[in-house]
Amino acid sequence: MDPKTRNVVALATIIALVAVSWWLFWPLNTKVTQGLDIKGGVQVILTAKPIGNNTLDESAMSRTEAILTERVNGLGVSEASVQRQGNDSMLVQLPGIKNSEDALAALGSTGRLDFVDLRSIATSENLAYGVKVPVASYDASSVVVAGSSVKSAGASIDAQNQPAVSVEFDKTGTDAWGAYTTANVGQYVVILLDNVVQSVAQIREPIIDGSTQISGSFDAAEAKRLSAVLQAGALPVELEPSSTQIVGPTLGGESLRQGLLAGLIGLGLVIVFMIVYYRGLGILSLLSLGTYLSLLFGVVALLSRMGAFALTLPGIAGLVLTVGLAADSSILIFERFKEEVRMGKTYRTAAKSGTRHAIGTSLDADLVTFVSAIVLFIVAIGPVKGFALTLMLGIACDLTVAILFTRTAVILLAENVIPKAPWLFGLKGGDINA
Amino acid sequence: MRRTVIDFMGKRKIFFAISAVVLLIGIGSLLTKGLVFGIEFQGGTVMTFQTSGNTTAEDIRGALDTAGVSDARNATIQPTENNMFLVRTSEGDSEKSTAAFRAVVQELALPEQDVTVTTIGPGWGASVTNSALLALAISILAILIYISLRFEYKMSLTAVLALVHDTIIVLGVYSLSGREVTPNTMAALLTILGYSLYDTIVVFHRIRENSRNLQKQTFMQMANESINQVLMRWVNTSLTSVIPVACLFFFGGETLKDFAFALMIGMLSGAYSSVGVASPVYAMWKEREPKFQALKKKYAKITVKAS
Numbered sequence: 001m002d003p004k005t006r007n008v009v010a011l012a013t014i015i016a017l018v019a020v021s022w023w024l025f026w027p028l029n030t031k032v033t034q035g036l037d038i039k040g041g042v043q044v045i046l047t048a049k050p051i052g053n054n055t056l057d058e059s060a061m062s063r064t065e066a067i068l069t070e071r072v073n074g075l076g077v078s079e080a081s082v083q084r085q086g087n088d089s090m091l092v093q094l095p096g097i098k099n100s101e102d103a104l105a106a107l108g109s110t111g112r113l114d115f116v117d118l119r120s121i122a123t124s125e126n127l128a129y130g131v132k133v134p135v136a137s138y139d140a141s142s143v144v145v146a147g148s149s150v151k152s153a154g155a156s157i158d159a160q161n162q163p164a165v166s167v168e169f170d171k172t173g174t175d176a177w178g179a180y181t182t183a184n185v186g187q188y189v190v191i192l193l194d195n196v197v198q199s200v201a202q203i204r205e206p207i208i209d210g211s212t213q214i215s216g217s218f219d220a221a222e223a224k225r226l227s228a229v230l231q232a233g234a235l236p237v238e239l240e241p242s243s244t245q246i247v248g249p250t251l252g253g254e255s256l257r258q259g260l261l262a263g264l265i266g267l268g269l270v271i272v273f274m275i276v277y278y279r280g281l282g283i284l285s286l287l288s289l290g291t292y293l294s295l296l297f298g299v300v301a302l303l304s305r306m307g308a309f310a311l312t313l314p315g316i317a318g319l320v321l322t323v324g325l326a327a328d329s330s331i332l333i334f335e336r337f338k339e340e341v342r343m344g345k346t347y348r349t350a351a352k353s354g355t356r357h358a359i360g361t362s363l364d365a366d367l368v369t370f371v372s373a374i375v376l377f378i379v380a381i382g383p384v385k386g387f388a389l390t391l392m393l394g395i396a397c398d399l400t401v402a403i404l405f406t407r408t409a410v411i412l413l414a415e416n417v418i419p420k421a422p423w424l425f426g427l428k429g430g431d432i433n434a
Numbered sequence: 435m436r437r438t439v440i441d442f443m444g445k446r447k448i449f450f451a452i453s454a455v456v457l458l459i460g461i462g463s464l465l466t467k468g469l470v471f472g473i474e475f476q477g478g479t480v481m482t483f484q485t486s487g488n489t490t491a492e493d494i495r496g497a498l499d500t501a502g503v504s505d506a507r508n509a510t511i512q513p514t515e516n517n518m519f520l521v522r523t524s525e526g527d528s529e530k531s532t533a534a535f536r537a538v539v540q541e542l543a544l545p546e547q548d549v550t551v552t553t554i555g556p557g558w559g560a561s562v563t564n565s566a567l568l569a570l571a572i573s574i575l576a577i578l579i580y581i582s583l584r585f586e587y588k589m590s591l592t593a594v595l596a597l598v599h600d601t602i603i604v605l606g607v608y609s610l611s612g613r614e615v616t617p618n619t620m621a622a623l624l625t626i627l628g629y630s631l632y633d634t635i636v637v638f639h640r641i642r643e644n645s646r647n648l649q650k651q652t653f654m655q656m657a658n659e660s661i662n663q664v665l666m667r668w669v670n671t672s673l674t675s676v677i678p679v680a681c682l683f684f685f686g687g688e689t690l691k692d693f694a695f696a697l698m699i700g701m702l703s704g705a706y707s708s709v710g711v712a713s714p715v716y717a718m719w720k721e722r723e724p725k726f727q728a729l730k731k732k733y734a735k736i737t738v739k740a741s
Contacts, residue, residue, distance in 0.1 A: 037689075040548060044528075045558070047555070047557060047558070047561070086561065086565055088561075089561065104528060104529065240555060240557070241528060241553070241555060242554065242555040242557055242558035242561070243474070243552070243553070243554045243555065243558050244528035244551075244552065244553040244554075245551075245552040245553075246528075246532065246549050246550060246551045246552070247548075247550055248482075248547060248548020248549060248550040249548060250484075250547070250548055251482055251484075251548070251550050254516075254687070255687050255688075255689060255690075258685060258686055258687035258690070259682070259686055259687065259690050261685055262681045262682045262684070262685035262686040262687075262690065263678065263681070263682070265681045265685060266677055266678030266679070266680070266681035266682065267678065269677045269678075269681065270674050270677050270678060273670075273673065273674065273677065274674070277670065313689045313690060314618060314621060314689075314693065316690065317618075317622075317682060317686075317690050317693040317694065317697075320678045320679065320681070320682050320686075321625070321629075321675075321678065321679060321697065323678045324674050324675035324676070324677065324678050324679065325629075325632075325675070327671075327674035327675075328632065328671040328674060328675060331667060331670045331671050331674065332636065332667060332671070335664070335666055335667045335670070339663070357643075360639070361635065361636055361639045364584055364635050364639065365631070365632045365635040365636060367580065368577055368580060368581070368628050368631045368632070368635055369625075369628035369629050369631070369632065370628070371573070371576045371577055371580050371628060372573040372576070372577065372624060372625065372627045372628030372629075373625065373628060374576075375569050375572045375573045375576055375624075376569050376573070376621070376624050376625065379565055379568050379569040379572060380565050380566060380569050380620075380621065380624070384566075384569075384617060384618075384620065384621035384624070387621045387622075387625070387693070388621070388625075391625060
């Protein structure tokens with residue numbers, strides 16, 4: 001490709017990219033997904049511990065993830081998400097939810113459902129709703145039906161018009177339940193969820209169709225929560241909330257406003273500095289930064305649309321940091337260009353070889369940062385991830401702008417504008433090419 | 435041609451002395467005073483209260499006590515902008531903290547507000563620290579490999595030396611100032627790893643370029659000239675990087691301040707160490723190579739001259 005065509009192609013590409021970006025991200029507040037720490041909601045990091053002799057292997061964790069996702073969906077929170085973090089943690093985000101206590105109870109409980117014959121529970125306590133029964137007081141063989149046999153569960157109303165949970169068993173459950181209820185009419189069965197008594201029911205007649213109803217002293221909300229837990233099944237691990245963040249939307253909005261304000265002030269100061277120091281080239285760097293931010297927000301909006309990005313406070317810090325990074329690339333290009341002009345090269349040659357060398361340098365300098373950002377993104381947990389991601393996106397956009405836009409613009413200016421007014425660019429006149 | 439030539443390499447002993455003193459103070463403080471870790475590392479709760487202006491920290495402490503927060507006496511209550519208070523307690527249970535939040539709002543008749551409570555369990559800090567240390571080790575390894583491939587292993591080792599230098603300085607400043615170390619600090623620190631090398635890479639690029647046709651000059655003189663050639667780049671890129679981060683520190687609100695502080699210290703230290711540590715150590719190491727030793731014998735007496 002001859003140089004002229006190359007310049008045209010580069011500029012056309014960058015203009016197209018900027019246009020697509022604007023189309024993607026405008027208006028910003030609806031096109032860029034905001035993280036929980038900004039728009040408010042509940043964010044919990046649950047850390048898994050093995051139950052008994054089980055190990056925290058890959059299959060246990062992916063099953064936990066699937067179950068949590070189902071429970072979250074059962075709660076009816078829109079845009080909720082469940083993500084794996086590190087080896088043993090789950091990040092659960094419930095945007096916009098106010099009643100965090102209920103959500104936490106539904107997420108964290110193991111969800112182990114046992115139907116146990118009253119006679120086989122060795123306890124002196126009165127087994128009423130809400131009483132916790134020690135695990136040791138009944139052995140596994142006395143469990144008539146376990147939660148793993150639940151095929152489906154849903155909130156319903158019982159014959160006394162009380163909130164209840166309807167449960168349907170699978171084949172194993174139906175058989176076991178049928179056999180037990182046939183042999184034990186008149187006896188009492190205790191329904192335990194995570195060792196807490198949900199209800200104690202008398203068997204009035206054999207139930208052979210595999211469905212049953214649990215009613216206790218719970219209200220409609222609890223019935224809904226219980227059925228969400230039962231429907232999703234028991235967790236293969238025990239979950240402990242290791243970090244719970246409840247953010248009110250007002251405070252989050254305020255943080256966003258402050259972060260953006262700080263970013264804009266920083267951007268403004270950088271631009272002022274560039275124009276004062278580099279004059280004409282400084283104005284070019286204003287355009288470069290504008291192009292850079294357009295691309296960056298375009299990518300961010302695109303990832304938001306795909307559900308792969310949410311702007312968090314640490315993410316904003318990452319964005320602000322990359323403004324400096326983008327200015328750095330311009331500086332490297334301008335300085336190298338001026339240096340080559342000082343060495344006596346023509347503007348045209350200086351622009352060509354100077355920008356090429358400078359981009360080589362910024363490629364290495366940027367990639368070193370990129371390498372540590374990637375490691376951070378893969379290995380780290382918690383708030384660090386959002387920061388690393390914006391940093392990586394920033395570096396990618398920065399290199400794109402430096403190669404396609406800043407370099408081409410310097411070459412075009414050196415050919416057409418700089419020879420006519422070198423003082424405007426902080427260069428002395430008298431160039432042989434002038 | 436107007437051009438300042440500063441004899442950086444000749445002053446390398448001064449740089450080393452400065453670094454040694456700062457590092458010693460930093461390490462000394464880390465060993466004796468240690469670091470203050472945020473609630474993320476011990477487990478505890480942070481709540482944010484919006485008041486209407488006539489509530490004092492003691493009112494809040496009293497209300498926390500009434501609400502049954504176990505060690506309300508030891509809670510830190512810190513006023514922030516717009517009549518807000520940041521309250522930290524050692525409570526590790528999210529439900530209890532949320533209940534306490536509601537109770538305090540009611541007790542003090544605070545304006546109606548959304549619950550803003552962060553509770554961290556005791557094990558969380560350990561897993562954050564472990565993942566950060568792992569990231570640190572892998573980062574350093576990746577940077578070593580990258581620079582060794584693109585440049586040479588002597589550059590990669592000196593660059594990593596500068597990096598360790600910067601990391602110790604950031605941690606030392608945290609220790610001395612008693613600022614809280616949070617997972618955000620860790621994120622910032624890990625980013626500094628890559629970013630503090632920006633200037634070092636710029637200088638190394640030039641040294642590599644100049645060393646290809648090294649004549650009538652010692653390696654040290656050439657390295658010094660290289661630094662001078664990229665001096666304005668070094669100053670300006672450092673400035674444009676620090677400016678936005680400084681703005682974040684001054685105007686960015688509580689969470690962002692946290693990031694910005696570590697980033698700012700790391701950037702300044704990184705800018706210094708590229709010229710004060712990485713370049714001179716690299717040049718000294720290179721001068722031991724036979725090829726450059728010969729040059730040194732021949733041209734060492736010629737002092738730095740303007741080019």
